[in-house]
Amino acid sequence: MAALLVIEDDDRIRLSLALALEDEGHAVREASTAEDGLIAQRKDPADAVLVDLMLPGVDGFECIRELRRTDDVPIIVISARSDTHDIVAALEAGADDYVVKPVAVKELSARLRAVNRRVRPAASPVPALVFGELEIRPEAGEVRLHGEPVAVTRTEFRLLCELAEHAGRVLSRQQLLERVWEYSIGDERLVDVHVGRLRQKIEENPAAPRHLVTMRGLGYKLLR
Amino acid sequence: MAALLVIEDDDRIRLSLALALEDEGHAVREASTAEDGLIAQRKDPADAVLVDLMLPGVDGFECIRELRRTDDVPIIVISARSDTHDIVAALEAGADDYVVKPVAVKELSARLRAVNRRVRPAASPVPALVFGELEIRPEAGEVRLHGEPVAVTRTEFRLLCELAEHAGRVLSRQQLLERVWEYSIGDERLVDVHVGRLRQKIEENPAAPRHLVTMRGLGYKLLR
DNA sequence: CGAAATCATGACGAATCAATGACAACCCTG
DNA sequence: CAGGGTTGTCATTGATTCGTCATGATTTCG
Numbered sequence: 001m002a003a004l005l006v007i008e009d010d011d012r013i014r015l016s017l018a019l020a021l022e023d024e025g026h027a028v029r030e031a032s033t034a035e036d037g038l039i040a041q042r043k044d045p046a047d048a049v050l051v052d053l054m055l056p057g058v059d060g061f062e063c064i065r066e067l068r069r070t071d072d073v074p075i076i077v078i079s080a081r082s083d084t085h086d087i088v089a090a091l092e093a094g095a096d097d098y099v100v101k102p103v104a105v106k107e108l109s110a111r112l113r114a115v116n117r118r119v120r121p122a123a124s125p126v127p128a129l130v131f132g133e134l135e136i137r138p139e140a141g142e143v144r145l146h147g148e149p150v151a152v153t154r155t156e157f158r159l160l161c162e163l164a165e166h167a168g169r170v171l172s173r174q175q176l177l178e179r180v181w182e183y184s185i186g187d188e189r190l191v192d193v194h195v196g197r198l199r200q201k202i203e204e205n206p207a208a209p210r211h212l213v214t215m216r217g218l219g220y221k222l223l224r
Numbered sequence: 225m226a227a228l229l230v231i232e233d234d235d236r237i238r239l240s241l242a243l244a245l246e247d248e249g250h251a252v253r254e255a256s257t258a259e260d261g262l263i264a265q266r267k268d269p270a271d272a273v274l275v276d277l278m279l280p281g282v283d284g285f286e287c288i289r290e291l292r293r294t295d296d297v298p299i300i301v302i303s304a305r306s307d308t309h310d311i312v313a314a315l316e317a318g319a320d321d322y323v324v325k326p327v328a329v330k331e332l333s334a335r336l337r338a339v340n341r342r343v344r345p346a347a348s349p350v351p352a353l354v355f356g357e358l359e360i361r362p363e364a365g366e367v368r369l370h371g372e373p374v375a376v377t378r379t380e381f382r383l384l385c386e387l388a389e390h391a392g393r394v395l396s397r398q399q400l401l402e403r404v405w406e407y408s409i410g411d412e413r414l415v416d417v418h419v420g421r422l423r424q425k426i427e428e429n430p431a432a433p434r435h436l437v438t439m440r441g442l443g444y445k446l447l448r
Numbered sequence: 449c450g451a452a453a454t455c456a457t458g459a460c461g462a463a464t465c466a467a468t469g470a471c472a473a474c475c476c477t478g
Numbered sequence: 479c480a481g482g483g484t485t486g487t488c489a490t491t492g493a494t495t496c497g498t499c500a501t502g503a504t505t506t507c508g
Contacts, residue, residue, distance in 0.1 A: 042356075042448070045392070045448055070354055084328035084330050084331045087328075087331045087334065087335075088330050088331055088333075088334040091334040091335060091337065091338045092334060092337070095338065096338055096342065097321065097335075097338070098335075104308035104311075106308050106312050107308045107311045107312055109312075110311065110312040110315040110316060111315060111322075113315065113316070114315045114319065114320055114321070115342070118320065118339070118342035118343060119342060139392075139393045139394070140392050140393055140394060140445065141394035141439045141442045141443075141445070142439075153440070153441065153494080153495060153496085154440065154441030154442060154495085155441075155495080155496075156495095157441075157442075186497095187497080187498075189455090189497095189498080189499090190496090190497060190498085192454095192455065192456070192457090193456090193457080193496090193497075193498085194496090194497095195456090196455095196456060196457060196458095197457095199456095200457095206456095207456090214454095214455070214456090216454065216455075216504095216505070216506085217453090217454075217506090377483085377484060377485085378484085379484080379485070410486095411486080411487070411488095413466090413486095413487080413488085414485090414486060414487080416465095416466060416467070416468090417467090417468085417485090417486075417487085418485090418486095419466095419467090420466090420467060420468065423467095431467090438465095438466070438467090440465070440466075440494070440495085441464090441465075441494095441495085449508105450507100450508090451506100451507090451508085452505105452506085452507085452508095453504100453505080453506070453507095454503100454504080454505070454506085455502105455503080455504070455505085456501100456502085456503070456504090457500105457501085457502080457503095458499105458500090458501085458502100459498105459499090459500090459501105460497105460498090460499090461496105461497100461498095462495105462496080462497085462498100463494105463495085463496070463497090464493105464494085464495070464496080465492105465493085465494075465495085466491105466492090466493085466494090467490100467491085467492085467493100468489105468490085468491085468492105469488105469489095469490090469491105470487105470488090470489090470490105471486105471487085471488085472485100472486095472487085472488105473484105473485080473486080473487100474483105474484080474485070474486095475482105475483085475484070475485085476481105476482095476483085476484095477480105477481095477482095477483105478479105478480095478481095
């Protein structure tokens with residue numbers, strides 16, 4: 001649904017949170033310190049940041065203020081502490097919401113949507129398409145693997161988008177030719193070549209693809 | 225601080241909440257049913273609405289949906305129930321925040337401020353668009369690099385603003401022609417030329433642009 | 449098992465695309 | 479009306495990308 005940045009020092013909590021959020025369809029990047037989080041957000045802005053308050057070194061409050069200095073990104077605090085004082089301080093520092101651990105992922109997702117509704121009233125909600133470690137951002141014209149941008153050509157990108165739009169469904173070479181290339185006639189081998197090139201770029205092991213799968217005799221499909 | 229509407233059927237809670245909020249400097253109106261609340265809000269809109277979920281007759285969820293149908297007012301749910309299901313349902317119905325009773329007034333005030341900050345971006349006229357060392361001030365018609373003003377021409381400035389407004393998104397040459405030049409027809413190479421000139425001015429190394437990047441086959445985009 | 453069908457992949461020339469410098473037309477402004 | 483700055487057009491150049499083909503691998507099925 002969106003690209004998130006989770007800043008949390010406890011590995012177990014961070015990992016389980018990240019996993020759960022990915023299940024909800026978000027693309028999650030992680031940081032275990034405020035410093036790392038700030039750098040990550042500067043280098044590659046997420047659509048929302050989830051931050052713990054108790055962090056080693058620079059703490060959560062400072063982290064929020066620093067984020068707010070340059071960035072208007074929605075910030076949700078996730079803290080074990082439910083003191084009014086902390087809540088008020090975090091919100092005053094610039095956070096948009098504050099939830100107390102343990103938190104249900106469904107609730108978190110709903111709160112993210114609520115904040116986002118306010119934050120981008122007009123911006124078209126083009127969600128990133130997430131396939132595990134693979135992210136596709138149609139509006140940015142960009143593909144990422146493990147959060148790292150991958151250079152794909154225009155045809156590869158269109159092909160990938162077409163497959164992603166119908167994730168899980170088999171598309172025949174004929175269908176792909178019509179939709180990506182806009183020919184009705186043409187060599188179906190052409191699709192193979194581009195699928196091959198795409199695999200070299202987006203699959204960890206192109207010989208045993210996990211996402212861009214061949215359905216022998218039928219065509220190709222993209223899996224999560 | 226602001227005009228609030230409290231919709232809550234329990235007299236004791238409503239009154240004590242109203243008193244406490246008035247102590248915080250808010251002007252509070254009260255309603256004990258969803259119907260009364262909706263009428264009150266229609267007749268004389270408050271700046272924010274606090275609503276209980278369990279109301280006699282029309283319940284809180286319905287009340288939120290009805291408010292949202294015509295009004296963009298911030299809505300904070302105040303409920304005794306802390307089920308994830310209720311929280312998600314209330315947020316999905318259009319609420320901006322959800323707090324569980326009993327709630328500290330200081331917290332409530334802070335949450336109101338947090339929501340309001342999002343709801344009236346009008347307070348800040350036009351935020352300077354900051355892309356690392358590059359700043360664009362649309363209202364001042366000026367561009368700065370490392371804080372130093374950079375002379376850009378009118379067309380370059382418009383082009384830059386257009387890209388900045390959709391930061392991170394690819395804009396095709398066609399889109400840029402339409403929005404910056406207001407032609408629908410025209411030579412797309414024109415865009416290239418101006419992008420090139422802009423790069424000479426705003427990029428440290430125009431040959432390896434860090435902000436104004438080319439998306440081959442797609443168009444251009446501006447990165448942070 | 450072996451043949452046929454299907455798919456993967458590397459190589460290569462052709463086609464496409466973007467960057468840039470040169471230049472003339474067109475502003476303004478003094 | 480003269481001159482500096484700005485704008486749009488064009489041609490050239492270099493790089494990337496595309497589509498085709500040939501070859502080798504893999505699967506299917508008789």
